[in-house]
Amino acid sequence: MDQALLVFITVADKQSFTRAAEELHMTQPAVSQYVQTLERTYGTRLLERGGKRVRLNKAGEIIYHHAKEIVGLYARMSDLVDDLMNQASGTLAIGASYTFGEYVLPGVIARLQAKFPLIRPEIAIGNTRQISEGVAAGDLEIGVVEGEFRHEKLHVEPFADDQMYIAAFADHRLAAKERVRFAELTEEPWIVRESGSGTREATEAMFDRFGRKPRRLMEFGSTQLIKESVEAGLGITLLSRWAIRKEIALGSMVVLDVEGLPVSRRFSVVARDTPFHTRASVVFRELLLETTD
Incomplete structure (x- = not known):
């Protein structure tokens, strides 16, 4: 060099x-x-x-x-x-979109470190667009993104399903209702992720499917901030089951029983479209493919 x-x-x-x-x-x-x-x-x-x-x-x-x-x-x-000469080791630059990176990836990294202690993971969290661009540019070796995704420079491989639900604070007026029509939710304030986010993409697709868009949208760039805002009663949101499972268990948030839900999407692993990959990235990908419920 x-x-x-x-x-x-x-x-x-x-x-x-x-x-x-x-x-x-x-x-x-x-x-x-x-x-x-x-x-x-x-x-x-x-x-x-x-x-x-x-x-x-x-x-x-x-x-x-x-x-x-x-x-x-x-x-x-x-x-x-x-x-070619040694076991999986070295730095592995991993990118993940917010939902997977904050709520699922820590468990995958723990398994990776237990099996391959010589691998040194470096984690970058961003939205789907940011992670895909990072992998395409070579700044990240492998990434995990949400939703439907294609990129001319990347190999995209779906590996896990994700279910998304409309969540509200525990005392929401519709919380106790057995079944909610989506039309009833259009007057509610909605809290959504920013453009470029896989969660935002899924939310917009849901609005299009029902043919209705809420009158008031608040856009936040953090899933954690959205959850805290929902818990404070500022509005409702569509989030992954991974993101809200602790709040549901604690009773600070509830899932609304809405006709036509949950929304299904995929998590995908992305890497540069090349036949050559480090052993560290290969074993990480194999762990991802083992990810289940």
Whole structure:
């Protein structure tokens, strides 16, 4: 791997030659020399120097973007070759959408660590769009997303069903009703996830299926915040059974018995569409495929 690229990436990330030198355990003159060599190679300055900080210029942004890809590919190549000789180990960058990441993934990681203690999982939580883009860009090695999903650069494999229910606070006026028509809920305030979320996608699909959309929607970017808001009586919501099982057990929330529900969707594992995967990602995928109720 070109050491100059690694040094340049570190300087850009740290915005400082001094902090980059500390990170790389090098002298500051050595760091400066690597960057100057790279600038001579491309015949242009790559960094704007001002005060104690440096920043990328337009040419630097191009070099930085491709250097990150090159360094990532080199690390991945080394990991794949190492896998041929050793047991599953090393860092595994995992991405998961909020529902799976916050309520299901911890149990999967516990099983992974028990069986493969040399694997070091790094977890990123985001919505379905963010996780898929992270995997496609190579920032994440494997991801778990919600709902119907396709991506030209990714292999998508459904592995588990999820049931979603309309939840309300325990003393909601419809809580004790045996069967609720969806039309009765359109006057209620609804609390929904942001666009790009698999939960939001499922909610919008449900509205379309019933041909009715609530008059008032409140959009929150956190499932936990939605649950606390529902418990406070601010509105109702559609959430995965995984997300609300503790609240239901504690009696702070109830599931409304609504005609035509629950909503079904799938959890899918996503990875880059390539025949080469690290052993760590392979064993993690196998654990995911074992995930059941």
